[in-house]
Amino acid sequence: MKSSPVAERACGPALEGPDLRAVEGPEADAELAELAKALGHPARVRILRLLVRKDACICGEIVGELPLAQSTVSQHLKVLKESGLVRGEVDGPRTCYCVEPRAVRRLKALVGSL
Amino acid sequence: MKSSPVAERACGPALEGPDLRAVEGPEADAELAELAKALGHPARVRILRLLVRKDACICGEIVGELPLAQSTVSQHLKVLKESGLVRGEVDGPRTCYCVEPRAVRRLKALVGSL
């Protein structure tokens, strides 16, 4: 059996520790642009919000919340995953998506530096 | 004569007053997506940073800072202007671009709500 040993479970252990990267300079600009680009679509903003609120989710549930086809939602999730804002772990037949708090903090820091 | 009456001058009077719009919900999502999309390119992040630092600028100076053609920079400025993050006022033969602090604050509020 593989029933979750913990009741309220997110995807996995969140990466912790302070962020040492600079919030300015060419690299930071590229980083901010990449994160912003990932957020540059209403569906992806919505998805990220859903994940933040629920703290754990599955693609299926997300599809139900959006007026989009399953394949389209999967694509958006892929974009979010590639940006680092979201993490996905395979859990049996489903995939458990969750926010990567570190990346969200990073985004906030970068935007805050404007 | 139209010499600037003030030494350090930005574009014009910044829109002031508190922002009453919600930071969540479908409208906020669309707004965040739009602002994020405008920032979703390294050149535009760079331009915005330049404007924030200088507090007033002209397209020509910006072109000098970027490895892009003048027409391309003009396009990026147009995108930023349409997003509301930047304002441009015609000033003689040039155009004076400057940040719209209200929009930047709004962006920070929206990102902060994630």
Place this chain on the structure above:
DNA sequence: ACAATTTATCGTCGATTTGCGATGAAGTCT
């Protein structure tokens, strides 16, 4: 009036994005 400067716009090209249905891969259940 004319030349020079500064910025915006147009047209074009290739690349990327967005959306979808169809299909494939992986796992669960009976």
Place this chain on the structure above:
DNA sequence: AGACTTCATCGCAAATCGACGATAAATTGT
């Protein structure tokens, strides 16, 4: 094993983006 579920991936079409050179528009200076 076979049916079913869940999600990813593959093509494909339409739209948008990013970059450029060329050109137009507006203003200044001579």
